[in-house]
Amino acid sequence: MAVAEEKTSPETSEKSWHGILLQTLKRNDIRLVPYVPDRVLTTLIRNLNADPFFTTFPTAREEEAVGIVSGAWMGGVRGAVLMQTSGFATLANVLASLAVPYQIPLIMFVSERGTLGEFNYGQSLVCRTMRPVLDSLAMEHHTITRLDELEFIVDRSIKQAITTQAPVALILSPLLTGGKVFDK
Amino acid sequence: MNSENPARNTKVMNRFDLTSRLMAKLKNEEAVIGGIGNTNFDLWAAGHRPQNFYMLGSMGLAFPIALGVALAQPERRVFALEGDGSLLMQLGSLSTIATLKPKNLTMVVMDNGIYQITGAQPTPAAAAADLVAIAVASGLTNSSWAADEDDFERLIEQSMSAAGPALIGVRIDDKPGVGTTRRDPVQIRERFMHGIGVRDPL
Numbered sequence: 001m002a003v004a005e006e007k008t009s010p011e012t013s014e015k016s017w018h019g020i021l022l023q024t025l026k027r028n029d030i031r032l033v034p035y036v037p038d039r040v041l042t043t044l045i046r047n048l049n050a051d052p053f054f055t056t057f058p059t060a061r062e063e064e065a066v067g068i069v070s071g072a073w074m075g076g077v078r079g080a081v082l083m084q085t086s087g088f089a090t091l092a093n094v095l096a097s098l099a100v101p102y103q104i105p106l107i108m109f110v111s112e113r114g115t116l117g118e119f120n121y122g123q124s125l126v127c128r129t130m131r132p133v134l135d136s137l138a139m140e141h142h143t144i145t146r147l148d149e150l151e152f153i154v155d156r157s158i159k160q161a162i163t164t165q166a167p168v169a170l171i172l173s174p175l176l177t178g179g180k181v182f183d184k
Numbered sequence: 185m186n187s188e189n190p191a192r193n194t195k196v197m198n199r200f201d202l203t204s205r206l207m208a209k210l211k212n213e214e215a216v217i218g219g220i221g222n223t224n225f226d227l228w229a230a231g232h233r234p235q236n237f238y239m240l241g242s243m244g245l246a247f248p249i250a251l252g253v254a255l256a257q258p259e260r261r262v263f264a265l266e267g268d269g270s271l272l273m274q275l276g277s278l279s280t281i282a283t284l285k286p287k288n289l290t291m292v293v294m295d296n297g298i299y300q301i302t303g304a305q306p307t308p309a310a311a312a313a314d315l316v317a318i319a320v321a322s323g324l325t326n327s328s329w330a331a332d333e334d335d336f337e338r339l340i341e342q343s344m345s346a347a348g349p350a351l352i353g354v355r356i357d358d359k360p361g362v363g364t365t366r367r368d369p370v371q372i373r374e375r376f377m378h379g380i381g382v383r384d385p386l
Contacts, residue, residue, distance in 0.1 A: 032252070032255065032256075055255065057280070057283065057284060058280075059248075059276070059277070059280050060274075060275075060276020060277065060279060060280060061274065061276055063242070063244070063245065063248075063274070064245070064248045064274055064276060064277045064280060065248075066245075066248075067242065067245035067247075067248030067249045067251075067252065067277075068248045068249070068251050068252040068255070068280075069252060070245075070249055070252060071217070071248065071249035071250060071251060071252020071253040071254075071255075071256070072252035072253065072255055072256040073252070073256075074237070074249075074252070074253060074256075074373060074376055074377050074380070074382065075215075075252060075253040075254075075255070075256025075257045075260075075380060075382065076256050076257065076380075076381075076382040077252075077255065077256035079252070093241070093242060093243075094241075094242045094245065096241070097240065097241020097242045098239075098241060098242040098245065101240070101241075101369040101370070102369040102370065102372070102373040103369075103370050103373065104373070
């Protein structure tokens with residue numbers, strides 16, 4: 001989250017990106033939200049934890065979180081996984097062997113590191129693997145850059161994932177979130 | 185079992201026999217998640233039931249998938265069967281489960297110390313580590329080795345009324361699975377969802 005945004009909008013604001021995201025998850029009955037954290041996701045994770053509608057907890061690896069929400073979906077509860085770019089890079093095997101072939105509507109939110117002001121060379125390299133992996137599995141994915149498009153993209157993508165029983169990755173661009181910059 | 189393994193007072197048992205003993209105890213449409221490879225092959229061979237879920241990849245995720253089912257359906261008992269090599273890929277999941285404390289989850293670790301299906305190479309843990317001790321140290325205090333088949337059955341029954349998650353380690357031989365799961369992921373998933381009451385058949 002950008003410093004400027006932090007000063008001007010209260011943390012619970014429904015007009016902030018994380019406020020809109022939380023409300024859209026709730027409206028689509030997404031209750032289970034395991035995550036491997038990212039600095040950009042801090043406020044969202046805090047607000048999910050504070051809301052009894054959600055069951056939110058950390059996992060040791062992103063793959064583990066994918067397994068958990070896949071099991072929960074088969075058991076009748078909807079979930080979504082939060083992660084950062086480098087975490088997505090650990091998922092090719094589970095996407096190709098669980099989410100895609102078993103037709104599981106896995107919903108992923110990826111906070112995008114590695115672009116638009118990245119300061120860690122490794123992050124910028126691993127970021128370049130993300131979209132080719134998604135494309136190679138013909139997975140639906142969108143990069144969200146604008147606050148005014150956020151609700152539409154998230155709401156429609158969740159509904160499409162569930163009705164078509166296909167995973168989706170929603171990439172949260174620094175243009176939306178402010179990203180993480182060197183001087184923070 | 186690798187002969188270099190530390191001395192144990194636990195009997196070396198058989199995966200198919202233990203899986204069959206577990207299946208014989210299931211009377212309430214309990215969910216069973218079978219890990220990749222021999223673990224789910226023997227689950228399949230022990231008698232297919234719609235409440236069984238068979239993994240055809242994603243090594244190490246039997247416990248996380250079972251945790252998801254257990255969280256979604258707290259009134260249903262969920263069993264997860266996982267190999268030692270698979271568990272080594274997701275040791276962190278033991279801590280996650282210990283933290284969330286689902287009281288309807290029973291985990292079974294089938295430990296032969298080898299990657300049987302790839303040519304029986306020893307795991308990195310075989311000669312040194314104790315997976316039940318790792319589980320206890322991860323916060324799963326209700327974890328124990330089964331001394332023999334009777335003890336396994338006793339521990340399974342005990343877990344069904346336990347106040348928290350239970351993990352049972354079993355030493356097994358180097359035999360391959362008895363059957364081969366039909367590799368139809370969509371049908372496996374759909375049948376499983378019917379079996380645990382989430383979906384109605386078309």
